[in-house]
Amino acid sequence: xxxxxxxxxxxxxxxxxxxxxxxxxxxxxxxxxxxxxxxxxxxxxxxxxxxxxxxxxxxxxxxxxxxxxxxxxxxxxxxxxxxxxxxxxxxxxxxxxxxxxxxxxxxxxxxxxx
Amino acid sequence: xxxxxxxxxxxxxxxxxxxxxxxxxxxxxxxxxxxxxxxxxxxxxxxxxxxxxxxxxxxxxxxxxxxxxxxxxxxxxxxxxxxxxxxxxxxxxxxxxxxxxxxxxxxxxxxxxxxxxxxxxxxxxxxxxxxxxxxxxxxxxxxxxxxxxxxxxxxxxxxxxxxxxxxxxxxxxxxxxxxxxxxxxxxxxxxxxxxxxxxxxxxxxxxxxxxxxxxxxxxxxxxxxxxxxxxxxxxxxxxxxxxxxxxxxxxxxxxxxxxxxxxxxxxxxxxxxxxxxxxxxxxxxxxxxxxxxxxxxxxxxxxxxxxxxxxxxxxxxxxxxxxxxxxxxxxxxxxxxxxxxxxxx
Amino acid sequence: xxxxxxxxxxxxxxxxxxxxxxxxxxxxxxxxxxxxxxxxxxxxxxxxxxxxxxxxxxxxxxxxxxxxxxxxxxxxxxxxxxxxxxxxxxxxxxxxxxxxxxxxxxxxxxxxxxxxxxxxxxxxxxxxxxxxxxxxxxxxxxxxxxxxxxxxxxxxxxxxxxxxxxxxxxxxxxxxxxxxxxxxxxxxxxxxxxxxxxxxxxxxxxxxxxxxxxxxxxxxxxxxxxxxxxxxxxxxxxxxxxxxxxxxxxxxxxxxxxxxxxxxxxxxxxxxxxxxxxxxxxxxxxxxxxxxxxxxxxxxxxxxxxxxxxxxxxxxxxxxxxxxxxxxxxxxxxxxxxx
Numbered sequence: 001x002x003x004x005x006x007x008x009x010x011x012x013x014x015x016x017x018x019x020x021x022x023x024x025x026x027x028x029x030x031x032x033x034x035x036x037x038x039x040x041x042x043x044x045x046x047x048x049x050x051x052x053x054x055x056x057x058x059x060x061x062x063x064x065x066x067x068x069x070x071x072x073x074x075x076x077x078x079x080x081x082x083x084x085x086x087x088x089x090x091x092x093x094x095x096x097x098x099x100x101x102x103x104x105x106x107x108x109x110x111x112x113x114x
Numbered sequence: 115x116x117x118x119x120x121x122x123x124x125x126x127x128x129x130x131x132x133x134x135x136x137x138x139x140x141x142x143x144x145x146x147x148x149x150x151x152x153x154x155x156x157x158x159x160x161x162x163x164x165x166x167x168x169x170x171x172x173x174x175x176x177x178x179x180x181x182x183x184x185x186x187x188x189x190x191x192x193x194x195x196x197x198x199x200x201x202x203x204x205x206x207x208x209x210x211x212x213x214x215x216x217x218x219x220x221x222x223x224x225x226x227x228x229x230x231x232x233x234x235x236x237x238x239x240x241x242x243x244x245x246x247x248x249x250x251x252x253x254x255x256x257x258x259x260x261x262x263x264x265x266x267x268x269x270x271x272x273x274x275x276x277x278x279x280x281x282x283x284x285x286x287x288x289x290x291x292x293x294x295x296x297x298x299x300x301x302x303x304x305x306x307x308x309x310x311x312x313x314x315x316x317x318x319x320x321x322x323x324x325x326x327x328x329x330x331x332x333x334x335x336x337x338x339x340x341x342x343x344x345x346x347x348x349x350x351x352x353x354x355x356x357x358x359x360x361x362x363x364x365x366x367x368x369x370x371x372x373x374x375x376x377x378x379x380x381x382x383x384x385x386x387x388x389x390x391x392x393x394x395x396x397x398x399x400x401x402x403x404x405x406x407x408x409x410x411x412x413x414x415x416x417x418x419x420x421x422x423x424x425x426x427x428x429x430x431x432x433x434x435x436x437x438x439x440x441x442x443x444x445x446x447x448x449x450x451x452x453x454x455x456x457x458x459x
Numbered sequence: 460x461x462x463x464x465x466x467x468x469x470x471x472x473x474x475x476x477x478x479x480x481x482x483x484x485x486x487x488x489x490x491x492x493x494x495x496x497x498x499x500x501x502x503x504x505x506x507x508x509x510x511x512x513x514x515x516x517x518x519x520x521x522x523x524x525x526x527x528x529x530x531x532x533x534x535x536x537x538x539x540x541x542x543x544x545x546x547x548x549x550x551x552x553x554x555x556x557x558x559x560x561x562x563x564x565x566x567x568x569x570x571x572x573x574x575x576x577x578x579x580x581x582x583x584x585x586x587x588x589x590x591x592x593x594x595x596x597x598x599x600x601x602x603x604x605x606x607x608x609x610x611x612x613x614x615x616x617x618x619x620x621x622x623x624x625x626x627x628x629x630x631x632x633x634x635x636x637x638x639x640x641x642x643x644x645x646x647x648x649x650x651x652x653x654x655x656x657x658x659x660x661x662x663x664x665x666x667x668x669x670x671x672x673x674x675x676x677x678x679x680x681x682x683x684x685x686x687x688x689x690x691x692x693x694x695x696x697x698x699x700x701x702x703x704x705x706x707x708x709x710x711x712x713x714x715x716x717x718x719x720x721x722x723x724x725x726x727x728x729x730x731x732x733x734x735x736x737x738x739x740x741x742x743x744x745x746x747x748x749x750x751x752x753x754x755x756x757x758x759x760x761x762x763x764x765x766x767x768x769x770x771x772x773x774x775x776x777x778x779x780x781x782x783x784x785x786x787x788x789x790x791x792x793x794x795x796x797x798x
Contacts, residue, residue: 088479088652088654089513090597091511091512091513091592091597091648091651092511092512093511093557093597093599093600093603094597094598094599094600094603094648095597095598096597096652097596097597097649097652103692103696103785104785105696105785105786105789106786107785107786107789107790107793108700108789109697109700109701109702109789109792109793109796110700110793110796110797111677111700111701111702111796112677112702112796188546188547190543217578217580218578219578219579219580221580223579223582224579224582224583225546225579225582225583226582230546230583231575231578231579231583233571233578235566235570235571238539238566238567238570238571239539239571240539241535241536241538241539241540241542241543241567242539242540242542242543242546242571243543244536244539244540244543245539245540245541245542245543245544245545245546245547245551246543246544246546246547247543248540248543248544249543249544249546249547249548249549250547252499252525252549253547253548259543271535272535272536272539272566272567275531275533275535275536275539276536276539278531278533278536279530279531279533279536279540282531433580436580436581437576437577437579437580437581438576438577438615438616439576439616439618439640440576440581440584440586440638440639440640441638441639441640441666443618443666443667443713443714444667444714444717444718445714445715445717446714
């Protein structure tokens with residue numbers, strides 16, 4: 001069993017929110033957390049919410065201080081997670097490419113008339 | 115112990131070798147010398163587009179090749195190994211065909227001859243020798259690979275890589291450097307840092323031997339020891355045979371542009387054939403009459419090879435396509451049809 | 460991973476097993492090592508470590524360090540050694556660790572491997588398969604994301620294969636190694652981890668056969684390696700717009716399946732070739748020419764090329780902008796539809 005670092009970025013907690021303020025951390029660096037354990041309370045323009053941990057693991061880095069404003073998509077917490085030997089492991093260089101469930105597109109096609 | 119000083123020593127001795135061997139060395143060297151002269155003539159007569167002379171290197175080539183067993187060893191030559199090929203038993207009309215530009219690699223069967231195809235990439239075939247030798251060990255056989263290369267090739271990365279591989283894998287390889295002191299127009303002191311190829315062996319963890327390349331007896335001895343060591347599992351050896359390219363690099367070269375021909379003349383006088391001839395007589399291995407007979411036979415054989423290669427048929431145009439692949443492709447079949455319809459006519 | 464490889468020990472052609480491409484190639488190597496005692500696997504870190512992508516994992520343990528071995532770090536000597544081994548009757552399967560490090564071995568590959576059979580008039584065949592982790596898409600350092608297929612395809616005497624998924628990697632590698640001609644086997648690194656149920660099939664079609672991985676009516680997308688997956692993504696999206704795209708996986712980049720290309724494009728009348736390599740003198744030009752030569756009267760639009768740009772392969776964040784994007788392929792499709 002090996003460990004791999006994974007960084008959780010601030011999600012858009014409402015529709016179209018661009019940032020949130022960290023109110024109170026409920027974990028500290030070094031803590032082991034379960035999935036869905038309370039991670040951090042943040043305040044958005046809509047509400048204050050507690051974000052549940054997206055993963056089981058050990059807290060490696062907290063990327064924001066309390067009362068700091070964090071943009072959506074910015075790093076919030078880095079976890080060290082255990083990965084099974086069966087999970088995809090990167091080679092000596094590079095990363096395992098991630099697969100989007102539904103790849104993004106901007107172009108729409110017009111079907112041919114013939 | 116020879117040094118890198120270009121001052122030749124005096125006479126040589128073959129007292130340590132059996133008479134039939136030394137007579138054989140002489141016969142091959144004599145034949146190679148005559149064939150070399152015929153080849154230069156063929157170039158001047160317009161039969162060969164160009165030729166690379168081995169004159170002055172016959173002892174280095176013949177005596178090293180003679181230390182091998184053509185039944186179980188394998189030679190990886192460059193493009194200037196005519197005397198080695200002859201001594202090793204290669205079919206010589208097929209060998210000389212490369213110089214008539216009938217086929218780049220020559221027309222002899224490299225696998226049956228156990229003598230690799232003529233190769234114009236200096237240093238390129240040296241790792242092949244290592245691969246062949248590793249393969250020999252993997253199978254549990256006791257053949258030895260000998261790679262010829264020159265002082266110029268000693269600068270190539272492939273030669274370094276090959277020696278390092280051979281050292282790490284204890285491969286049964288003899289790295290045989292003919293240092294003829296000229297890489298086309300560039301002399302040793304502008305080619306070889308440190309001044310010695312053989313000294314590099316220490317860095318690869320193998321014995322390095324500097325030998326007088328014009329002394330057939332010494333070359334044979336050094337090569338035979340290296341071959342025996344490799345055969346019994348003792349790994350590779352680097353031999354540097356110090357000799358001299360008394361002729362131009364090729365028949366198209368003009369050495370007066372880069373060297374003092376007085377040096378070449380001095381080396382011409384230290385002729386390996388003359389040295390061996392004197393040593394044979396001195397050792398009582400042959401007398402003048404016997405050697406005169408050998409000379410005549412050599413002359414005859416060289417002329418036969420000359421006539422053979424001069425009259426050998428040119429390859430058919432269809433051979434352009436024959437050996438590109440073992441299993442040809444539709445596209446190549448199509449192109450062959452184009453050749454038939456638009457070129458052969 | 461090891462466990463899955465163990466489970467994959469069923470006879471070829473049996474029920475599907477779930478495998479990543481790494482595991483499928485590993486499985487093929489095991490079959491090849493087992494069936495022919497002359498087959499050798501060697502290269503940098505392929506033995507004890509099992510390869511930097513674990514593709515050769517467990518092989519040394521199973522077949523011993525005479526059949527599967529580490530070499531010193533020197534790409535040219537690895538390929539040169541392969542030549543000598545082939546001349547001594549072996550069937551070498553060397554690995555060069557990354558595409559960009561094939562360049563130091565180009566002399567041996569082009570001047571020696573590709574020509575030895577020709578030079579010796581068939582006396583010294585070169586049944587060498589060079590396994591080359593290739594192409595980009597994993598945000599690796601420089602020299603670890605190159606596409607050398609045009610160079611290899613341009614070299615007389617070489618054959619070139621590039622699988623697009625785990626199952627076909629298995630089949631194509633069996634075919635490549637069993638071939639008596641030298642093959643450059645370009646493994647798309649970005650697909651190494653793609654895991655799916657795989658049918659382990661023996662090769663049944665000749666060398667140089669392409670395959671249709673998605674049938675369609677309106678245009679043919681032509682690709683190889685990881686770009687086949689990209690084209691399948693595009694085809695899914697196009698279907699939402701009512702455009703029915705065919706995806707042709709070239710598989711063999713030399714010889715190219717000119718007949719297969721022609722058959723597809725003659726039906727769809729439009730073609731878009733997609734590759735990661737830079738545009739100019741890329742293999743897409745060859746494909747486009749073959750299609751044009753063979754389907755000129757059928758074509759409703761000029762063949763489009765969607766490729767990497769004519770720039771050195773870029774670093775991580777720029778990689779997704781360099782590689783053919785979904786939108787770029789869609790736009791090219793649109794151009795053929797509107798022509």
